[in-house]
Amino acid sequence: MFDQNLPTYIHTFETYPRWKTFQSEHYIFHYFAESEAEKDLEHIVKTQESAYQKIITTLKLDNPGKLIEYYFYPNEATKTALMGDDWYAQAILNEFRVHVLYTKKDKPLGEHEDTHLLSLPWGLSFGLFNEGLAESMVGHAWDGTPHLAYVKEGYAKGMYPALSELMDHQGWLNSPEDGRVMYWYSLVGAFTAFLIQQFGIECFGKLYRNTRRENTKEQNSTVFQSVYGKTISEVEEVFKNFR
Numbered sequence: 001m002f003d004q005n006l007p008t009y010i011h012t013f014e015t016y017p018r019w020k021t022f023q024s025e026h027y028i029f030h031y032f033a034e035s036e037a038e039k040d041l042e043h044i045v046k047t048q049e050s051a052y053q054k055i056i057t058t059l060k061l062d063n064p065g066k067l068i069e070y071y072f073y074p075n076e077a078t079k080t081a082l083m084g085d086d087w088y089a090q091a092i093l094n095e096f097r098v099h100v101l102y103t104k105k106d107k108p109l110g111e112h113e114d115t116h117l118l119s120l121p122w123g124l125s126f127g128l129f130n131e132g133l134a135e136s137m138v139g140h141a142w143d144g145t146p147h148l149a150y151v152k153e154g155y156a157k158g159m160y161p162a163l164s165e166l167m168d169h170q171g172w173l174n175s176p177e178d179g180r181v182m183y184w185y186s187l188v189g190a191f192t193a194f195l196i197q198q199f200g201i202e203c204f205g206k207l208y209r210n211t212r213r214e215n216t217k218e219q220n221s222t223v224f225q226s227v228y229g230k231t232i233s234e235v236e237e238v239f240k241n242f243r
């Protein structure tokens with residue numbers, strides 16, 4: 001079982017009688033009649049099935065042998081009433097489910113949440129690489145801007161600590177709420193993409209499988225150095241010049 005911090009999570013959605021359901025090759029989608037999700041269903045299925053293929057192929061993962069279940073909520077109040085939280089999107093690791101707030105304005109689809117689920121055979125690394133891997137699969141920030149554009153700006157504004165400070169899970173949790181979605185997700189996404197590009201997916205898989213949420217910075221840094229033959233600070237310097 002994976003340890004996720006979801007104190008308000010409830011399962012009212014499971015017994016909610018009015019879901020409409022559509023099953024595709026790798027997903028079951030639940031949505032409301034006449035909702036934005038129902039209108040976009042064809043697009044949703046196409047987007048997620050292609051995300052699935054991209055993740056499995058790029059990361060060289062095995063097919064999990066079970067379907068990912070998506071729940072689309074038409075507004076914040078309904079999402080809160082049925083699953084306990086109004087945030088845009090959450091993957092529930094132990095249930096292989098994703099809960100999404102899907103409205104005319106916000107349509108969080110794509111690779112991010114599915115990467116959290118499909119990479120579980122590698123275990124659960126800490127924030128830097130867990131969120132980094134999900135974002136590297138997306139390839140751009142929430143608003144479509146390339147990660148590196150935000151990263152450049154973030155460094156110029158002195159928004160980031162040294163990456164060595166992010167080598168435990170708390171380091172990620174310490175990211176300021178203001179600016180996290182754009183600047184911090186972009187940083188970890190761009191750095192992870194850089195590692196995969198420069199040193200290959202095998203090395204990254206090894207790093208991911210051997211680092212842990214419960215590890216200290218020192219423990220995770222030791223694993224990093226043993227995989228890449230360089231310290232996190234040395235690789236960070238290369239990354240900063242590269243971007």
Ligand SMILES: [Zn+2]
Binds near residue numbers: 116131134
């Ligand atoms: Zn995430």
